[in-house]
Amino acid sequence: MEFAELIRTGQAQAELLRGPEEPPLRGTLCITGHHLLLSPGPQATPDLWLLLLRNVDSIEKRVAGDSGTITLRCKDLRVLQLDIEGVEATLDIARSIEALSSLESVITSFPFFYRPKGLRLGDAWHFHPPECYYKRVARETNAWRLSEANEDFSLCPSYPRAVIVPRAVDDSALARSARFRQGGRFPVLSYYHAPSGTVLLRAGQPLTGPQKRRCSEDEDLLRAVLAGARPGARGFIVDTRSPQAAKQARMTGGGTEAKAAYPGWKRLHRLLETGRPLQESFVRLVEACGDLEQSMDRWLNRLESCRWLSHVKETLSTACLAAQSMEQEGACVLVHGAEGTDSTLLITSLAQLILDPLSRTMAGFQELIEREWVQAGHPFQLRCAHSAFSHARPKHEAPTFLLFLDCVWQLGRQFPLSLEFGEGMLLALFDHAYASPFGTFLCNNEKERCLCEVRTRTHSLWSGLSQPKEQRKLRNPLYVPNPLAIWPSAEPQSLRLWQGLFLRGTRPPEPSEVAWEKVWQIVTDQEKTEGSQPTDSASEAGP
């Protein structure tokens, strides 16, 4: 398909309003296949202004006299206004943006054309394969092996080629277990907690159905997990649905593990809403955040009724529950919901952040996201097709990944020194998940990514983020390695609205950004003064 067919007009004169604080920008507006460009003209100092069309969530046009106004609401929650000269031009541009921003084809998307200077194709894609993580596990225990049973994605299309499974279970048993689990997602290792020797697993729901079917290979697999941990180990199955919902799922072929079939395992139900309710919660919160005029009572009322913070609380406390079972009770934990690609990943990834100091480093966090979200088959393309402004009826959209980022933000607020990355990193991840020039969040799973040759034809976000000029935005200046588990408080009094994200479209840059600048300055001062000491002592060395 040719982009040119969709571009109705080449350029127009326009003025851009970006927010309460930033000055308006005036110049020539251009549309290309992937971008909206505004070139301020030769004498102006700021360079080109550029917006990825994929970032446009909704578009609103108004015509008055011989000029028009287009309001663009972006997926990253920013709101832009374009005042364009000429009615025809306005309508043409609006139609072009509409058409171009809703293109669904993956291989014509911008990451396949993006060739930034200083980056080589294929870089950083090899950073975080499951093999790497397996090496870490293998150093600690011998009970697990790397299986390539899914080499051709035939067992499970949403798993990567290689997965970590109990050594005692062979590939043919895996294949049978896969048939017993939704989406072929048989139980695989998500995290090995070395201090207690326990493991975190994830899977899809078992397909017990109304007949209460069983699968001996699946049962063997879970028995092998307990046997591999230590004699007499217990396990918990954290089901992210309510007991009723889990029971009802039997009618449609799903279900839960029967108590008798899995000795040593005990089921816990923690309802985590996903899908439509979560998306609606997100939309209502963003709506409330856009209203500057509302009274105190109205605001509190809307904050309460959108239930976003309730979701944060439930997610955090369930993740803590899983982490606590592993660390305190010495139990193995299997997490699943229905498909095992949404709330399941929320819990497994957060539990790791709580328990594993390595995942709180910059590299470790990227690895965690690559392993537990991208390769674990969170369907980014479906979930992040639209953000909070879209008028389209939501189909598969849900801000699960955003909920994860929000929980991490809450962790970071409660343990401001223990995460190596800062709020900037979380914001960047949010932006890139919804619209990005990089290929990392393209497609829904590894299989699709292989088909589209994402790894060879696009750049990885991780190489983009590792560029030195990005570092200051992404890092937490106060980071000190913390070898302990970090247990957050999930009380409502301890949770806060993530203003840096949800209010980014409505408020001027916070003075606290200035304050952070100052923090950076103090930290660099410290490094400088310490560096200039004749004998650099161990005062900085963390544990």
Place this chain on the structure above:
Amino acid sequence: MFMHIDTTPLLPDSLSYLLKLLDRFSTSNKSLTGTLYLTATHLLFIDAHQKETWILHHHIASVEKLALTTSGCPLVIQCKNFRTVHFIVPRERDCHDIYNSLLQLSKQAKYEDLYAFSYNPKQNDAERLRGWELIDLAEEYKRMGVPNSNWQLSDANRDYKICETYPRELYVPRIASKPIIVGSSKFRSKGRFPVLSYYHQSKEAAICRCSQPLSGFSARCLEDEHLLQAISKANPANRYMYVMDTRPRHRVQSWWATQKDIGRIIVRISSKIWNDEKIRESDEKKRLNAMANRAAGKGYENEDNYSNIRFQFVGIENIHVMRSINGTKGLSVNDFYSGLESSGWLRHIKAVMDAAIFLAKAIEAESASVLVHCSDGWDRTSQVCSLGSLLLDPYYRTIRGFMVLIEKDWISFGHKFSERCGHLDGDPKEVSPVFTQFLECVWHLTEQFPQAFEFNEAFLLQIHEHIHSCQFGNFIGNCQKEREELKLKEKTYSLWPFLLDDQKKYLNPLYGSQSQKSAVLEPNTVSFNFKFWRNMYHQFDRTLHPRQSVFNIIMNMNEQNKQLEKDIKDLESQTDGILSKELLNSVRPESPALKATLSLKEQALLPVNDVLRTIEGSSPADNRYSEYADEFSKAEPAVVSLEYGVARMTC
């Protein structure tokens, strides 16, 4: 805290009881077993690990006995500093004794029984006196630039003859004669006639304060009108002035309707200010309107602008209610926010803030003087005047300046601390968290302008602690006259020198960006910006707080940087000295003296971070989600949650 412990003798006959302490927010079944001691001034609990918990009797707001359980008698103590403790006393008789003793000890009938009169920080009289002279209001007025050609010190109230609740020294317009003052004071409630609260030197505008006009009296008072005219004339920059009436609508008498005569001078902005429903959109428009009217020579009158908000005596109960909802089950997010909404607390905070912003804008943008009043002019008036000055004048944002501000607008102008804080056993209806609201407004400002304040949150919390503690004389009594009668300066100590001595703890490490430090603050009062002040209302619920403090770290680094820079300078100067000496004497290059200094410095360097950087990975048992863990070991979760309450009591 620099209080107690060594200064509080255990009474020889102090009572002691063996009992258990429960922590509200950690639901681990573990309770602390220990001994409770009651001393003359404190309640002391020492647990098995010898950890001491001290609670000042004056801080106790309520004591409650709950229904008897199998393990003993639960006793819940709520404190004015938002601490809640939950004891379980094994014997009911003991519990009854403790209950009765605490009731007696926490409510004093006489000022002389308050802690401040027995508190002795081991200072001699001279030191004590110096402490009281630390904050000198005459000095402060001089700093503002009064007296000057327009404002003078009036001796009218030197013997508290005109107004008992004002200080002796008052500043009034130079052209206002004594008869005018006396006449005006008769027309104003409690004799609180319009006086200067803050003078803005460069704008030549003033913030004045007074109480409401007396109703039922003759509808007009020429002296009072003269005094208002005098205030407006004392401002050469702008003859118009604003009168901010911060009363809720139902309290407003029809007095203003008769004031058309002076309407020419006085542009009145009604208590629209308190109606936060519409304030955002209307504020700017109103002001424009007012100016347009003024240009046409008309006064601005609109009686319909008073809103129905009852402001003065709401709040603290609501906060308590919200806290007490919290039984064993965790508070859901929805309960929390609906509780916050229905308490209306943040709405009031926003209203105070909006009023102060209006005041600051009037002075900053229009150079107009402002007269603020509510009913008696000691609650909302104090809030608005002090907050307005804080926005305008960077001096008040320093540690010492903030003390001056409290001393001036709150203590000297007769905010009734003893009644509002319930120091003595008195009318509970008079108790109201007016000052706490002011502190919270300041906290919100520190959140919005992290670099504008020299002090940090701990400073505000400490001041809040001491308005209730009665440990120092500053906040005892309801007005200056009463304080003089109590001879507080001879019998008690002032809080301020102790806070200044501890200054390091209260410094804001980020203070000092020029732009925020000197500017007039223009806070944004969009609803999102108001948050629940967890560190105040849950200051003792440790598990709810962030486990690591950015503030401490930065403060420490900053200090360390300074120290290091100083060291480097020292070293450089020493090496310079040594080098030149070396050159002169041509001794060996490796000077032992230099080496010694180096190793010394190393030692000084080492310990700095150790304490604060210690990682506080907390225990999961501290947090609410641990209660789920109990389910693990039981067979049926549904039943266990019932058993759970019992289980907690029995172990």
